[in-house]
Amino acid sequence: MLSIEEVRRIASLARLTLSPEEERLYAGQLSAILDYVKQLEELDVSGVEPMTHALAAGEAPALRADQVREGLGAERALAAAPAREGTAFLVPRIIE
Amino acid sequence: MPVADFDVVLGLEVHAQLLTRSKIFCGCPTTFGAAPNAHTCPVCLALPGALPWLNREVVELAVRTGLALGCEIQPVSVFARKNYFYPDLPKGYQISQYERPICLGGAVEFTVGGEERRVRLTRIHMEEDAGKNLHDVAPDGSSGVDLNRAGVPLLEIVSEPELRSVDEAVEYLKALRAVLVALEVNDGNLEEGSFRCDANVSVKPRGRERLGQRCEIKNMNSFRFLRQAVEFEVRRQVEVIESGGKVEQETRLFDPDRGETRAMRSKEEAHDYRYFPEPDLPPVRVEPGLIAAARGALPELPRARARRYRERLGLPAADAALIGSDPEVARFFDAAVAAGGQGAEAARRIANWLNGDVARLANESGLPPRAWKLTPGALAELVGLIEAGTVGGPGAKQALEECFRTGASPAAVVREKGLSQVSDASAVEAVVERVLAASPAEVERYRAGNAKLLGFFVGQVMKEMKGKGNPALVNAAVKKKLGGP
């Protein structure tokens, strides 16, 4: 079972604010997901090459040729922006 | 304990923008200087449902770089998501490589203070650049975001922490940059940010085993700033230790205006990037054929070129390194030497002119070699005229400026501007006689034993001849007419 502390840390990394009820709810749900996936650990995979993707390297389609293609352009890119200045997206002040 | 009693340990992470036409995962152009967000599409804007598609050229340039630096090219490498939130990162993660980068090992070789150094690389991996934050774009202090750079391909080249001084760090960077430029994988431009460097700095009292905690410094976009930043950071860490404190592991930003580093607010929280394999991209397979082709196409690298110039042409080490470090200048030099064909002496003269007056004219005009009107053949021709005694130093300099400006042939310029050196002994002697007749007092003093006046007479003769007298002939004629003291 995931602890409440772990749930809070995950939530903070994902920039989520959870109420105490939500923390308890998600601790249960996340634990259930992990337990479900954990069933895979019962399989003997000692002879299987670890995979990071459904397709093995080389089974995937060819790589893209280095050619420029028409994008959206600034106006269409900004069409749904809540705020803009010129053709830049506007966001709250960033402090580095 | 003074700073000198501490050992400095540096590791560098270089981010080099790859010279591709399009971005790493989409077809948007990588060119610099467009209006904000003009070069964007659903993939690099992170619109829902858009999928990355890897640019083959990125893999080829990574392999070329890895081979040139002696890395082991990994037959299979894997992209991973590095998760963090920042306004210039629209997906909320950067696609990078983590556990399985494309290159492992390798080294960068360089010379520092006459000593040959070889600093090992940990790894090289491929990743996408983030966008750019624009500060204070609105009256209320809001920031702007430009995603033109988001998705531009980068190589991250990570050194082992084996650099022992800021001098070594600078020479390492210069050598690495020269290799990347020679390979045509990167343009080497620090100011525009296409060649960036972060430094991991730590110190320890000399002789101690254990290293102090390291700090990562960002935002050094020139060799001068790297030097300032690292020197500041070393002093700061020594002071912390001296006053009984502990250096905290943190990310610090270099502030060029104050010449200081300061902790970055945005990085205060220790990051947990939660890397995991990128599900939208299959593993990258590098076929042996690609490696063989890249190996076959490797150009001559700067240090090999400098060695050839020293050993075959007898150039001094500094001249050889200077020409060797810039592929365009090196091509020009090679072509000039080939056109001259008069051997090592001509090669040395060509190198001198190239590093001297030609470099000065190039700087003044801001033109790269490919835009010069001066051709390699013309420089060889000029050196030939000097060797034949047709033109002297001052005349050659004047002719070079004309040729650089107009692209004319040196022989024609020398002829048309009357720059050729007077090598006719009787003409020189006539001038000498006039000069001696005009300065009877000095002639008296010379003959009374003041040998230093020889230079005065030679100078007067050269002035009279507007610098066109053959210096050897002038010297001989002055001595002959004065009679030896």
Ligand SMILES: [Zn+2]
């Ligand atoms: Zn795009």
